[in-house]
Structure formats: C-alpha cells, structure tokens
Amino acid sequence: MADEIRKTLSGRVDSNNAAEVEQALTKGLRQDGSERLVLDLAELRYLSSAGLRVLLHLQKNCAGLRLINVSTDIYDILDMTGFTQMMEVERVLRSISIRGCEEIGHGANGSVYRISQDTVAKVYRSGAGLEEIRHEREMARLALILGIPTAISYEVVRADGLYATVFELLNARSFSSIIAKEPERLDWCIREFTALLRKIHGTVAPAGKLPDMRQTALGWVEEMRGHLPQAAWEKLRALTAAVPDDPHLIHGDYHTKNLELQGDEVLLIDMDTLAHGHPIFELCSIYNSFLGFYETDPEGIRQFQGFSIDTARAFWQRFLARYLQTQCPDKLREVEDKARVLGYTRLIRRAIGRGDHRGEAGARAVAHWTEELLELLDRTETLVFSPDELVLPALAENLEQVQTFVAERLGERCGMKAQMQLDLAVEEIFVNIASYAYAPGQGNVSVTVRLEQEPPTAVVCFRDRGVPYDPLAKDDPDVNALAQERKVGGLGIFLTKQVMDQVHYEYREGQNVLTMKKRL
Numbered sequence: 001m002a003d004e005i006r007k008t009l010s011g012r013v014d015s016n017n018a019a020e021v022e023q024a025l026t027k028g029l030r031q032d033g034s035e036r037l038v039l040d041l042a043e044l045r046y047l048s049s050a051g052l053r054v055l056l057h058l059q060k061n062c063a064g065l066r067l068i069n070v071s072t073d074i075y076d077i078l079d080m081t082g083f084t085q086m087m088e089v090e091r092v093l094r095s096i097s098i099r100g101c102e103e104i105g106h107g108a109n110g111s112v113y114r115i116s117q118d119t120v121a122k123v124y125r126s127g128a129g130l131e132e133i134r135h136e137r138e139m140a141r142l143a144l145i146l147g148i149p150t151a152i153s154y155e156v157v158r159a160d161g162l163y164a165t166v167f168e169l170l171n172a173r174s175f176s177s178i179i180a181k182e183p184e185r186l187d188w189c190i191r192e193f194t195a196l197l198r199k200i201h202g203t204v205a206p207a208g209k210l211p212d213m214r215q216t217a218l219g220w221v222e223e224m225r226g227h228l229p230q231a232a233w234e235k236l237r238a239l240t241a242a243v244p245d246d247p248h249l250i251h252g253d254y255h256t257k258n259l260e261l262q263g264d265e266v267l268l269i270d271m272d273t274l275a276h277g278h279p280i281f282e283l284c285s286i287y288n289s290f291l292g293f294y295e296t297d298p299e300g301i302r303q304f305q306g307f308s309i310d311t312a313r314a315f316w317q318r319f320l321a322r323y324l325q326t327q328c329p330d331k332l333r334e335v336e337d338k339a340r341v342l343g344y345t346r347l348i349r350r351a352i353g354r355g356d357h358r359g360e361a362g363a364r365a366v367a368h369w370t371e372e373l374l375e376l377l378d379r380t381e382t383l384v385f386s387p388d389e390l391v392l393p394a395l396a397e398n399l400e401q402v403q404t405f406v407a408e409r410l411g412e413r414c415g416m417k418a419q420m421q422l423d424l425a426v427e428e429i430f431v432n433i434a435s436y437a438y439a440p441g442q443g444n445v446s447v448t449v450r451l452e453q454e455p456p457t458a459v460v461c462f463r464d465r466g467v468p469y470d471p472l473a474k475d476d477p478d479v480n481a482l483a484q485e486r487k488v489g490g491l492g493i494f495l496t497k498q499v500m501d502q503v504h505y506e507y508r509e510g511q512n513v514l515t516m517k518k519r520l
Helices: 018-026 049-061 072-080 130-145 175-181 183-201 213-223 230-241 280-290 300-304 309-324 329-354 360-379 396-413 416-436 491-499
Strands: 004-008 011-013 036-040 044-047 064-070 088-091 094-096 102-106 110-114 119-124 155-159 162-168 259-262 265-268 389-393 444-452 457-464 502-508 511-519
Touching: 011 049, 018 049, 036 049, 044 049, 044 072, 049 064, 064 072, 072 088, 119 155, 130 162, 175 183, 175 259, 183 259, 183 265, 183 309, 213 230, 213 280, 213 329, 230 329, 230 360, 280 309, 280 329, 309 329, 329 360, 329 389, 329 396, 389 396, 396 416, 396 444, 396 457, 416 444, 416 457, 416 491, 416 511
Parallel strands: 004 036, 011 044, 036 064, 064 088, 094 155
Antiparallel strands: 102 110, 110 119, 119 162, 155 162, 259 265, 389 444, 444 457, 457 511, 502 511
C-alpha cells in the first residue's frame, strides 16, 4: 500500500499563484510517484482552471489523490469538470445535533434518531469512519436491488462530533415503538417481522459480494479460547465449522428496533451487518436481542426495546413457531437451544472484549452465559436445523408429536384420506424404531418431511443410529392364511407398504434410513 502524505490547500488558487502552489505541494514528494496525497481543502475559497491543472498534475504524478473537507462551491466546480469522477472527493460535512432527539432504532454500529418529522439520522459509534459508512450505503443499495425493502441515506453529516447518515423516513415508527405503545398489534408485528425475515433468508446473495457469516462466527469462537475448558472450546469450534455453506442472505442484526413502518411499508435499516450464511447465525442474534442479553437483568430490555421481558419472551416464542411453521415443542426447543449456543458465544466474547466482565453485573452475566453454554455443549451434536426436520427421543409416547409435525408440514396440500394413510404409516415406522432400534438403551430419531411438486408427493424420511435393520427384508405375511396358521408380527410394515406408493430402506453413514412416499 502506498504511503499517505497529508497537505493543506487554502485561500485562492488561480493563474497568479498556481505554479507556486504546485511547487509547494510537490516539495518533499518522492519522484517515483509512489505516495498517496491527501489534500485538505477546508480553507480553500477559490479555484480557477489553473488550480484544476495543478490538481490534474498531482493526480498524474502520485499513487492517488484524495480531496477532503471540500466546500459546496468548490465541489460544484470539481463536479462540473469531471474531477469527482477521476479522484476521491469528500465534501465538508454539515453539522447537526441529536440532543433531545428520540432514539427510534439501535443496531450493532450505532443508533437512529428522529431529527425532524421527515428525516432520521443514523449516528455511528465513536471511532467509526467514512469507510464504514460507505460500506453500509453499498450494502443498502445491494439489498434494495435484491428486493429487500430498505432506506438509502442521502447525506453524510457530523452529529455532535460523530459521523452520521441522514435518511428520509416520513413519520416512520420502529416495531419496538409500535409494540410498546400498541400491544394489541403484537401479532401483526410478529407476522410482518417473520415474513420479511423469510424473504431475506430466501434471497441468494451475489457471489463474492458479502462476508461469510460462518467465518465471522468462527472469529467469535476464536476469541473464546481460554475462557472455556479446552474440550468444550474444541467442540464449540467443531460445531461452528461444521455448519454448511449457505449462499442466502443474513441481516446479522435483525430485531424490532431495526424494522420501521413508514405508512404501510415495512423497511429494514442498519444494513452494515449484511452477510450470507445458514439462518442459525441469524436466530442466535435475534434470541439475544429479545432474551439472551437480559437473562440476568430482565428490566434492561425496557431501556433497549421499550417493552417488558414477558412481551419479549412471547414475541420470540411466537416468532420462532411462525418462522419454523410448527407448534411442536420439541422442534422449537431444539432450534432455540442451537441458537442459544451461538448466542451465548457472541454475548460472552462481546462482554470480555469490552471489559464488561470486570464489573459486578457483567461478571454475573458472563458466569450465567458460560454455565448455560457448557450445559448446552454437553448435549448438542449439531448447530444445523431444517424447518422440515424434527429430532426427538425414539420413545413411543412421542408418536403424537411426530404425527402432528408431519401433518403441519403438509397442511392443506394433504387430503383427509392421504393424511389418514400417512398417520398409519408414520405410526408403524416410528413405533417400530422406538421399540427395537436402541433396545435396551435409548437414542434419537430424525423425521424429515418434504413435498415434491411433479407430481405432488409427500416424502417422509426416518433416520436413527440404532442397530442396523432392514424392516423391508422380511417376507410379507400370508393374509389369506387361517388365524391359527398366521405368525405374529409383520403386519405394520405390510400395511405401510400397502398404503404408501414407495417405501425404501438403506443403511448409510451409520444410520438406518427409511423413506416413504405418498402421492397427494
């Protein structure tokens, strides 16, 4: 990278002094043009064509030329002559104040304030620079192109000494504000919140344009080295690394303060965390914003979101059920626990990085999150989930949950007769696994459901890690034999084969895999 030299250009630059100014600016610069020159134009009041030629010579003879703190009048001259296209030009920033302004949004890198009836400003945290602002504006434009409703800032300003961007959001209100002031609209907010998230997660990111959220999460884990017992840390890292590549969008800081309602349009703000990856990386931050942060300080959520911890808990639970499209408690608990693993990881490394763990409240929170994380790691084998997969103990008393899960996944696409036949087949296969797969021990079974389109076909797959066993290998019972001649057993699998269009078994990767299909 080229070395950077900073100089100042002030007063007037015209035909009378252009040569002298150019000589002063080039004095001390390397002859090989390997340095990058930054010119501060805050005190420049006049620039003629002779001055423009000076800038052109500098651009040609330096590794790069950047003009900063350019007044509106000087910028107009540079713009109309095409200089803004050939070099970096940064206007002098207008100053505003946010004192007394309402905070209507909050994200990872700053807060959003209403500065007038028509406009809001996102104020970046201390230390943020113009590069971060450019990145967020680029991400917002990309999201808009991809069909994600968001707002594009039209001006960069200084707000009480910090950088800020200004948006036109006429009378917009955050979802947090709506929930706090109109609790009767909670279900509406959950519905819109979930619908937009599913749209985001269903959008493929352009290749190479966005960070990989898995790599970001591995960075969180790396910062946890030394805080957890070595074995627990290694398992956490292995679980995170095993999450598969996923090209779909992730917002990265999705919560109700970052959703704005303008008229009847829902807009997403704070786009600097946009990435791609598996949705578990999104769900962990959503869990934190509603529950994780406040598990040792339940009243703290009122300061951030403006509503109670009970409302937050209700929002999270109803949102998760709608997002996963299931009311199955085991499925909801399974995904929540996976989100908590990464959520606590994120909270702990954040607290340690900021030094919060040195205070009494911070130390108590870190101790709590660490205890919860270690307990979860003991019983978590994967962070991956699918909305179409249910994993639960292979126990006969869980049959009703499995049947409900299958029925919910297929919904109205499955007629009454087909549903009855599916219930019958699901019962026969699940009870068979529960009775024999792990006997006399116990283990889990995975049930996945998907719908094939041509022709419409329900596909239900059971996986277990029990004793290898092919239930289809047995001969069918002789249904024409007399009662006293018939052998006990075998009717369940026979019935399954009769009511399903296809039943297939294989032993793969240490698992019994039985798949059955039913045309709808």
